[in-house]
Amino acid sequence: MKFNIITPFPExxxxxxxxxxxxxxxxxxxxxxxxxNLREYGEGPHKKLDDHPFSGGPGMVMMAGPIFEAFEKELxxxxxxxxxILPTPxxxxxxxxxxxxxxxxxxxxxxxxxxxxxxxxxxxxLVTDEISIxxxxxxxxxxxxxxxxxxxxxxxxGAISDPESAETDSFSHPLLDVPHYTRPANxxxxxxxxxxxxxxxxxxEIWKNELRLKRTKERRADILTENKG
Ligand code: 6GU
Numbered sequence: 001m002k003f004n005i006i007t008p009f010p011e012x013x014x015x016x017x018x019x020x021x022x023x024x025x026x027x028x029x030x031x032x033x034x035x036x037n038l039r040e041y042g043e044g045p046h047k048k049l050d051d052h053p054f055s056g057g058p059g060m061v062m063m064a065g066p067i068f069e070a071f072e073k074e075l076x077x078x079x080x081x082x083x084x085i086l087p088t089p090x091x092x093x094x095x096x097x098x099x100x101x102x103x104x105x106x107x108x109x110x111x112x113x114x115x116x117x118x119x120x121x122x123x124x125x126l127v128t129d130e131i132s133i134x135x136x137x138x139x140x141x142x143x144x145x146x147x148x149x150x151x152x153x154x155x156x157x158g159a160i161s162d163p164e165s166a167e168t169d170s171f172s173h174p175l176l177d178v179p180h181y182t183r184p185a186n187x188x189x190x191x192x193x194x195x196x197x198x199x200x201x202x203x204x205e206i207w208k209n210e211l212r213l214k215r216t217k218e219r220r221a222d223i224l225t226e227n228k229g
Contacts, residue, residue, distance in 0.1 A: 001106060003034065003149055005112065006067065008049055048063075063119055071111075071126055085130075086113060087131055087145050092131060094144075131144070
């Protein structure tokens, strides 16, 4: 799967996509990352990317010109039906279902906005999906793009060494995950729950299920009611 990321801050993206599972996925031939430096398409000697909004008021808006040019020069037009994602707080809310849907695509494009946002003509002509990663405000689209890419890559065949582990994670499962422990059984006087040392797998399964339900009720009652519907 190929990920194209158009950004004025490629250094934020490069580091995050080169380490751990996201980096290994490149070496294993599962994914390819094409990081496009939007700054190269800026206007004039200062490579300007933004300007004042026609509406007046504070903040700057990213101009359509540099984004259109980067798009046209850097992305092959052979496959015109690829999804183009603009991370934005006014988008539809991202969730695991959308991650699964995106993981079936061959290629995705991310446009990382900054300041007040991007000129709406970019949205009208280039963007297929405006996506928000939650109800809070970030300074730019890089971190949301990385969150989306991370959640998609880990769903790809061969990206995670233990696919069963991915299946039991919170949100693939309808309930929240249980706490995990490893050696030693006693760490600075803090004990692992006794049942986990019992070797009784049936009892452990029951314990896990009860805890999943308890945690979900306490922390995320909203997903319990959602799953009933
Ligand atoms: Cl996708 N972008 C920004 N700037 N802030 C956000 C967001 C996206 N999702 C939640 N907050």
